[in-house]
Amino acid sequence: MTNKITAITISAIATIAFTACGTNKHEEVKTYKxxxxxxxxxxxxxxxxxxxxxxxxxxxxxxxxxxxxxxEQDIYDVKNGGSNQSSGTTHTVMEHNMQKLIEKGYDYDTKVMATYMYETFHK
Ligand code: HEC
Structure with missing residues (x-):
């Protein structure tokens, strides 16, 4: 005969694992439409x-x-509203235009645009 002793052990060890969403973020690369x-x-x-x-x-x-x-500098200023800071020129009109253009989806990388413009103007 065996007396069954049921020992209920409640193991209250709550292991909270903070698994950080492991998206190993490198530099965020913006993509343009x-x-x-x-x-x-x-x-x-x-x-x-x-x-x-x-x-x-x-x-x-x-x-x-x-x-x-x-x-590149001018385009950067125009996009980021930095006129007068780095280039010393004011582009208030163009800054306003640029905000509107970006809203419409006409966004781009400043370096790529500068290179494209330069090459286009000097064909
Ligand atoms: C609606 C007309 C218009 C459109 C569209 C436009 N621009 Fe302009 N842009 C201007 C005017 C006007 C100026 C000069 C006044 C100023 O800088 O605020 C200017 C100035 C600039 C300058 C500064 C030039 C300088 O002498 O320093 C840059 C750079 C520039 N635009 C880039 C762009 C790029 C890139 C686009 C397209 C994404 C664009 N513009 C679209 C009218 C326009």
Missing amino acids: MSAAEVFQASCIKCHGANGEGNPEKKTPKISDKTIGEL
Whole structure:
């Protein structure tokens, strides 16, 4: 005969494992709906001209004589509202335009756009 002794052991060891959502985030790479070329052709070209020659009617300055570095700086300022800080110039009109363009999906990488514009203007 065996007396069954049922020992109920409640093991109240709650192991809370904080498993951090293991998305090993490297640098966040932003993806854009359109390429810089597509954005330029669909939007910028209207005011800036196919060769960056500008448009007096739209008060758009000539930008074809800028270097890639200058273009990148100006585009960066225009996108980030940093006029007067880094380039020392004011682009209030263009900053406003840029916000509207980004809202419409005309977003792009500043470096890629600067390179594209430079190459397009110097074909
Ligand atoms: C509706 C017309 C219009 C469109 C569209 C437009 N721009 Fe402009 N842009 C201007 C005007 C006007 C200026 C000059 C006034 C100012 O800088 O605020 C300017 C200035 C700039 C400047 C500064 C130029 C300088 O001399 O320093 C850059 C860079 C620029 N635009 C880039 C772009 C890019 C990139 C796009 C397309 C994504 C674009 N623009 C689309 C009208 C436009």
